[in-house]
Amino acid sequence: MSISVQHISKSFDKVTALKDISFKVKEGELFGLIGPDGAGKTTLFRVLTTLLFADEGTATVADFDVVEDYKSIRNSVGYMPGKFSLYQDLTVEENLTFFATIFGTTIEENYDLIKEIYVQIEPFKDRRAGDLSGGMKQKLALSCALIHKPKVLFLDEPTTGVDPVSRKEFWEMLKRLQKKGITILVSTPYMDEAALCDRIALIQDGEILEIDTPNDIIKTFPKKLYNISANNMYQLIKNLNAYKHQYSVYPFGEFVHYTDQRNDFKKEELINYLKENNLKNITITETAPTIEDVFMELAK
Amino acid sequence: MKKENVIEATNLTKTFGEFTAVNKITFEVKKGEIFGFLGANGAGKTTAMKMLIGISIPSEGQATVAGYDVSTRPEDIKKSIGYMSQKFALYDDLTVKENITFFGGIYGLKRSQIRIKSEELINNLGLQEVSNDLVGSLPLGWKQKISFSVALLHDPKIIFLDEPTGGVDPITRRQFWEMIYETAHKGTTVFVTTHYMDEAEYCDRVSIMVNGKIEALDTPKKLKEQFKVDSMNDVFLKLARE
Incomplete structure (x- = not known):
C-alpha cells in the first residue's frame, strides 16, 4: 500500500477536524478526496505529510510511519499545498534549483519527470514567481513538488481558483504523471473532477461518507x-x-x-x-x- | 410586454497604456434577470465589472447601470447596487447584528430602518440564536447567506456577485441558489461573475469573455446547442481554444 490511514482523528480546540478516518491508496493509484471547504482535507494532508500529529490513529506513507519515520517520508513525497508556498522573490529557475538542492538532487537529474510541465514555463524562467499568472504558478509549484522524484504526490486543491482551460490541462498532466508510476492523492471541492480519479473518498465535516470508484459510488444512488x-x-x-x-x-x-x-x-x-x-x-x-x-x- | 433594461453597455472599452483589457463590449441585462458574466483568468471580466459598479471610468464607449451613466454618475450607481464577493464579505470580529448595523449605515439607511431590516434578515435566515455571535465563528455557508442578505439591505436594483458559491458544500450551495432565484423573482437583477462553469448553468443568460471581447452571449441551453456539447464547461473549453 502506498498510503494507509487507520482511525485517524484530530481536533482543534472545540472543532473536530477529522473523525476516525480510514482508507488505503494503492501504488500508482490516482485517489481523490472530494469535499467542500472545512471538510478536513487539508488537516488530513498535513497529518500524512508529517506536518501535524494526529490525536488518535496511525498512518503510513510509502510504508513509512508518519510519526516514527517522518524524515523518510519527507524524502519520499511531494506536497503541493493549497496556498501558493514558493518563494515569490526568487525567479522560476531559482525556486526549482532551490528545491532540487534541498533534496540533494539537480534539475538535470530528474528533468525527464518535469519536462512536459516545465517547458510551458521555461520561457519565463527569469521571472519572479510572484509575478506569474495563476496557471503558471500552479505549474511551477507542481514542478517543485516533483523535482526529487517522489513516490507519492500530495496535491491539496490544485485547481481551486483556476479557470476551466487550466483545470483541464492540469488533470491531463496528472494522468501522465500517474503513468510514470507516481501515486497521487489529490483533494478538490469540484464534484465534476471526481470522475477523473481511479477511486474517491467523499468527505464532509471530518467524516468519510463513502469510498469507491466514481462509477460504483454513482450506482449507490437509491432513487430514480x-x-x-x-x-x-x-x-x-x-x-x-x-x-x-x-x-x-x-x-x-x-x-x-x-x-x-x-x-x-x-x-x-x-x-x-x-x-x-x-x-x-x-x-x-x-x-x-x-x-x-x-x-x-x-x-x- | 418588454422588460426594462437595468444595464446597457455600448462599445464599452478600457485600455491601460497599450493594453486593451476590455474591447468594445456591448450587451444589456434586464430587470429580474440572472446574468452570468464569464471568462478565464485575465479575460477582462473584473475590469469590465469595475466599470459597471462605478469604480473605473471607461476609456471609450458608454454604459448605464440602474439608469445612471457610469462615467458621469458613479456615486448614484453605488447607491443603487449591492456587491458580494467570496473574498471579502463580512467582518469576522463583529457579531452578526453589528455587521448588519455597520453595512446598513454604509448604505445610508436610517437607524429605524436598520432595526427593522436587521430583525427581518435574522428571522428570514433563522439566525436568532447566533445574532450576537462573532461572524468569524460561523460556518462558511452561513456567512455567505448573511453577506448576500446584507448586500440587499438597501433594496438595490442590481446585486453583483463575484464567484458566490465556490467551496461550499453542495446542499448549502443549492440553498444559496434558491435565495438568488427568490431575489430575481422579486425583481432584483442578479449579475454573477465567475469562472466556475457549474455556476453558469444556473443563470438565465450568460456572456463569455475571451481576450477582452464578448465571444458568446445566450441562454446556457442555447449555447450548449450551438456548440453541440452537454455542459457550459465544454462550451467554455471550445471558445477558449478557438
Whole structure:
C-alpha cells in the first residue's frame, strides 16, 4: 500500500477536524478526496505529510510511519499545498534549483519527470514567481513538488481558483504523471473532477461518507432521478418542495433534480399538480445521477 | 410586454497604456434577470465589472447601470447596487447584528430602518440564536447567506456577485441558489461573475469573455446547442481554444 490511514482523528480546540478516518491508496493509484471547504482535507494532508500529529490513529506513507519515520517520508513525497508556498522573490529557475538542492538532487537529474510541465514555463524562467499568472504558478509549484522524484504526490486543491482551460490541462498532466508510476492523492471541492480519479473518498465535516470508484459510488444512488423544468424556476422549486410525495428537490443548473418518495412515481400526477400552480412548459425526464447527487443524498 | 433594461453597455472599452483589457463590449441585462458574466483568468471580466459598479471610468464607449451613466454618475450607481464577493464579505470580529448595523449605515439607511431590516434578515435566515455571535465563528455557508442578505439591505436594483458559491458544500450551495432565484423573482437583477462553469448553468443568460471581447452571449441551453456539447464547461473549453 502506498498510503494507509487507520482511525485517524484530530481536533482543534472545540472543532473536530477529522473523525476516525480510514482508507488505503494503492501504488500508482490516482485517489481523490472530494469535499467542500472545512471538510478536513487539508488537516488530513498535513497529518500524512508529517506536518501535524494526529490525536488518535496511525498512518503510513510509502510504508513509512508518519510519526516514527517522518524524515523518510519527507524524502519520499511531494506536497503541493493549497496556498501558493514558493518563494515569490526568487525567479522560476531559482525556486526549482532551490528545491532540487534541498533534496540533494539537480534539475538535470530528474528533468525527464518535469519536462512536459516545465517547458510551458521555461520561457519565463527569469521571472519572479510572484509575478506569474495563476496557471503558471500552479505549474511551477507542481514542478517543485516533483523535482526529487517522489513516490507519492500530495496535491491539496490544485485547481481551486483556476479557470476551466487550466483545470483541464492540469488533470491531463496528472494522468501522465500517474503513468510514470507516481501515486497521487489529490483533494478538490469540484464534484465534476471526481470522475477523473481511479477511486474517491467523499468527505464532509471530518467524516468519510463513502469510498469507491466514481462509477460504483454513482450506482449507490437509491432513487430514480428526474430532470424537471418549467417557465419559472423560483415557483417550480417552491411548488416541488410543497409536493407531498417529494423526497428531494435540488436546483441543478437549468433543471431541478427531483426524487419521489414512492417507487411507482406518477409523472402525469406531478405535471397536473404543477399546472394547477400555474406553471407552464413543464418537462419531466429521467436522468442519470452524478457524484454530486450521491454526495447530497449521503450528507442529507 | 418588454422588460426594462437595468444595464446597457455600448462599445464599452478600457485600455491601460497599450493594453486593451476590455474591447468594445456591448450587451444589456434586464430587470429580474440572472446574468452570468464569464471568462478565464485575465479575460477582462473584473475590469469590465469595475466599470459597471462605478469604480473605473471607461476609456471609450458608454454604459448605464440602474439608469445612471457610469462615467458621469458613479456615486448614484453605488447607491443603487449591492456587491458580494467570496473574498471579502463580512467582518469576522463583529457579531452578526453589528455587521448588519455597520453595512446598513454604509448604505445610508436610517437607524429605524436598520432595526427593522436587521430583525427581518435574522428571522428570514433563522439566525436568532447566533445574532450576537462573532461572524468569524460561523460556518462558511452561513456567512455567505448573511453577506448576500446584507448586500440587499438597501433594496438595490442590481446585486453583483463575484464567484458566490465556490467551496461550499453542495446542499448549502443549492440553498444559496434558491435565495438568488427568490431575489430575481422579486425583481432584483442578479449579475454573477465567475469562472466556475457549474455556476453558469444556473443563470438565465450568460456572456463569455475571451481576450477582452464578448465571444458568446445566450441562454446556457442555447449555447450548449450551438456548440453541440452537454455542459457550459465544454462550451467554455471550445471558445477558449478557438
